[in-house]
Amino acid sequence: MAAPVLELRSVTCTRGEAVILDEVSLRLEEGEAAFFMGAAGSGKSALLKAASGLDVASAGEILFRGRELSRMTRREEAEFRRKTGFVFQDAALWANQSLYDNLALPVRIHEPGLGAAAIDAAVRRAAELVGYDEELRARPAELSLGERRLIGLARALVLDPELLYMDEPAANLDEESAERVHEIQAALKDRGRSLFVASSSSAAVSRFADRVGVLRGGRLLAYGSFDEAAAWTDPALRGITGRLKARKAPPRPEWASSLAGAWADALAEDKSAVDEPEWKLRDGASGDGDIDSDADAGPSEGGGEEDGRG
């Protein structure tokens, strides 16, 4: 039997004296979508960060395809990051870089042989995927929160990850954008990708969840299949999962299917379209010349108003 794509064994996280995750254990099989529900402060975000290795667990083990995160070599960790994406609740875009550079950096890091044109193509495709067709030269501060979150999603998708961590991906988005996020989730599922999602949206859970978990006070109260979750009778769980509805797939807009179909081989094509033998970040890493990359990681200063930072 193949190792699950993600497995947590008695994972505990503390912050100071407080326990924010208490002995959480779960498995996520390849191609499954696990949705975690719970009230605010129940530990959903903490679980995602622990499961993705962004927070260091004080106890327990986290395994990605059977390999424990804390024992990964540098190369293995890079591979893990290459195959996973993380969508932050507050977008977490790099404020001192342009939107273009926010999207391009993961590609530059993990596909160092890729040419500028190929990077540009990947960046524009990711932006297109989330429905963002505005100027990519802008800085994140110039965007609304909703737009920033879409760009954050695009950044997580730019390398076509096999496992995507999503922290409230559709929260605070307008209806159209939220629907686009859902379509992207559906497309990822169609392509056999695994999802590890923290969500308060019963509708989204009803549509995409293969597994449902309920968290309270850092403890995983229950974790089971969608059907099991729909049948939970424990009042403590019903209060959260009570609005889950029987699965009924909504009609998918035309653009979503065409995009999902075209997306599959896009990155493979990009890799063959190398037009520069050695890509280096110092080259400024602009796409086709009309996007400026003036401050990659933005070392800034009092006078660095260009970066908009102190």
Add this chain to the structure above:
Amino acid sequence: MLERLGRATIRRAEEASYAFGFFAQVMRESILFFRRRQVGFKVLVMQILFTGVEALRISAVLAVAIGAAINLIGSSLLAEFGQSKLMYSLLIIVITRELGPLLTAFIVIARSGTAIATELGGMVVAHEIEAYVAVGVNPISYLAAPRLLGVVASMLTLDVYFNLFGLAGSFAVVQLIKPIAFDEYFRNLLEVLGAGDLLMGLLKSLVFGVIIAVASLYRGFAVERASTEVPVAGIRAVGSSFMLCIVADVLLTAMQYLG
């Protein structure tokens, strides 16, 4: 009370251990900086631009003012004691060996130390650091190493400019007030300027650069969640950098004179 004291001691020891580990990792990543493919030279270039190039003006003004003051003292007050030539030794001691590196460090602390700490603190609060980790970028090698190298390079470069402006620029200023022969001035200056003076100035700049960068980076990364922690990080970075630079200066000076 004993328990509290013990706990505080353990916490301090843990903090010190963490700080040392952080310092070691930053140094390691900085040494490996040019070998890592993922790191950006652009970041380093921008850091030098902000820390070095933009600080040049204030550094130059300070250097010229101090140099001119010593020149005037040398050509008037010291001449009364028949010790005019002592001026050249004073210039070298003040500009090259002692005040030059220290004043440059103060300028860099005030401008870049605070900037680095608050910027990184802000990035932590906005989860930007986590975002770097999530896409596979090591924040130490991508954010810390180029900043450390940039600050160190800027310190060294600014120190050289401080010397240039302090020794040569001040000569030009003094020409307007009390002319001294160019040939005489530079010949006398070179007579007292030793390689040890230049090396000590550069060594101090190097040490101060490392101190400022590491202290600021450490304070910046130490921010946890609240945005109110960010300005505190900036203040602490300045305090730590000042204190450590002064201690290092005393130690290096003692080493030079006693060693």
Add this chain to the structure above:
Amino acid sequence: MKFRIRHADRIVGAFVLVAAAALCGSIVLVGANQRWFARDYRFETRFASAAGVAPGTAIYMKGFQIGKIQRITLNEGNEVDATFVVYDDYYPKARKDSVLELVTSPIGLGTQLLFHPGKAEEVLAEGSFVPLAGSEEGRFLIEEGLVEIPPKDDTITRLLAGINPLIEDLDKTVVTVNRTLTEVNRALAGQSSGPAGRIVNDAAKAVATAESYVDTLMAQVSDLLKSANAVADNAAAMSAELRDPTGLVPRLLDAKGSVKTLLDDKNVLFDRLTSSLAETEKTLKNVQGITQELRAQMPSIGVAIDEGRTAIKQAQDVLEGLKNNPLLRGGVPERREQQPLYQSLREGEF
């Protein structure tokens, strides 16, 4: 986008390059000034004391710094071995038979180490020993004329430096003459119990047995006596000078006299010293003439006189007072220990 952001690479490049160039330039200038790129030639020398000599002490020739002391060590014989360097520009001027001279300023302006090149054409081999002018080897080189010590620029130093050998020569000569005459007189009178007397007695016996030489010998002795009388007269005159309360010795011994007297009395004392020396030299010539005559007949007499002179050299009591004069004899060497003026000023109580 701002200019400095767009051209950040170039600006930073220029900023760093100019600094690097300035630093390299400074290092080259300092290096050239400190002779990093020039070759230095090492030599050895030896001092009686390290007073006034330290590593870094400059060595001058004709007012130019041609090198410096590099290292000093106290050797097993409690003398100070020193290594010094001569800069490559001046190395061709460092000839064989060169000497070093440590000059102490008589008015407390510290010491100066002078290099006097030998007259030889051959350049001094690197690593060779360069004696001090005051050492035995150095004096030999000077006496042999292999090296010349030029007069000092400083008038006082020059005067004092001139007086020293003058007094010494005078001292030696007078003592030698006196003792020689006494010995010769006693020997000739057959009263001597010393080696010279015995030899003369033996010689007399030999003369008695060799009658064929008696006349000649008597004639010689007659001449000798005449000469001896002349010598005795000279010696008497000298003794009178020495005994005269207003004469040479008291004037030299007089603490108030010394340099001031020498400078103020319109060279009267100086002239007298010179004329006394001239007289003494004449006397010595006479004595030499006598001994040569005697040596021709009886070489052992010459040897005896030589032995006598060697013994006599040890006894310098006639001018002992002169030697102890604080200014002229004891005073000059003591000045070597005097601290430089600026140190004295700093340490002294006002």
